Amino acid sequence: MAGVFDNPVFPYFAFYAIVVVLKTISMAFLTVFHRLTKRIYINPEDTRIAGGQGKVATNETIERIRRCHQNDIENVIPFVLIGLLYTASGPSLGSALLHFRIFTGARIFHTIAYLFALPQPSRALSFFVGLLSIMSMAYNVLPATKY
């Protein structure tokens, strides 16, 4: 595994994988920020945080962040898993960078489109572009696989 970073594509994969995973995790911080400032929590024991007076309720802003977070889980994690197999299969650096950058750009735009409720089909398009990148990587790995 000392040789993993010798794969010329791996250092690039590592960078974009870290960016999109940290972006996913940032949704958790955003949720916590809104729960604390709005004093709207998800568990009864949380309501005493930050001086009390909190309540268990649903809030449209927090629900929107939750949906964005869930969409990240459903897309970013498949990207990292398939991307790892794709990187291991020895793609050309140019082709790999195209996949990684399109996916990362699409998911950052998707987050902006989701959180600011931009008019559709902005979010739908970025969602499909991300999926397309994952499926294209999967398609490129398949010839190297056995079943």
Place this chain on the structure above:
Amino acid sequence: MAGVFDNPVFPYFAFYAIVVVLKTISMAFLTVFHRLTKRIYINPEDTRIAGGQGKVATNETIERIRRCHQNDIENVIPFVLIGLLYTASGPSLGSALLHFRIFTGARIFHTIAYLFALPQPSRALSFFVGLLSIMSMAYNVLPATKY
């Protein structure tokens, strides 16, 4: 990492990992298909898609796909993560194929059982068979680990 595909089990692992991850992603396409044809959306800004007249609501078919998708996330991703460690630990090809094929078959059957609401315990059994495959792989990796 050039040598990753030299591991005789890895090309098989890559194939089954891609199949189950793509199967998971296909739930997103199914959700979009039903949202568009039923004109039932999850965000207010989505209702103008496809000629408008959509509304934000919950629909039992879409909720069922959502539950199936979530169950995939909770099972397929652990399979790929543990499967990667298992493959790296150098299992025999026969044993590895048994784990990969049983898991993949169980999850495909699980999806059919979920989406068509087949009588229980069909879905429960396929769920446990999948978990059993993951736990068996984890059990086989443990002797090679340190703590």
Place this chain on the structure above:
Amino acid sequence: MAGVFDNPVFPYFAFYAIVVVLKTISMAFLTVFHRLTKRIYINPEDTRIAGGQGKVATNETIERIRRCHQNDIENVIPFVLIGLLYTASGPSLGSALLHFRIFTGARIFHTIAYLFALPQPSRALSFFVGLLSIMSMAYNVLPATKY
């Protein structure tokens, strides 16, 4: 990939990754246990399990386990993905063990704090300690990456 376990940090990473992934999966078993004993299910076709008389409903205990499971998905999987890149980047064993053990300990405590509804900020602290470990690993990998 035969050499993956030659990386001195990898056998340790494999151990802690397996522990936290199995901990995540154990939430599924806990959910099934409570659904069966409380006869409260998530799908109409499930209500005939275990002698019938079940019903589709929500239950606070089961919802709490579900939230804990979801929080695991949102934290444990990023840990394994970033941890794999971190391990591949060749960290010192001491530093790596610190990250793996702090994360694993924090998430086990988080589960206890969640399931037993311990007074806050116990759960919040263990949540942030886990995230901090992931972000510290990501920060340590970045110098080895390219973009």
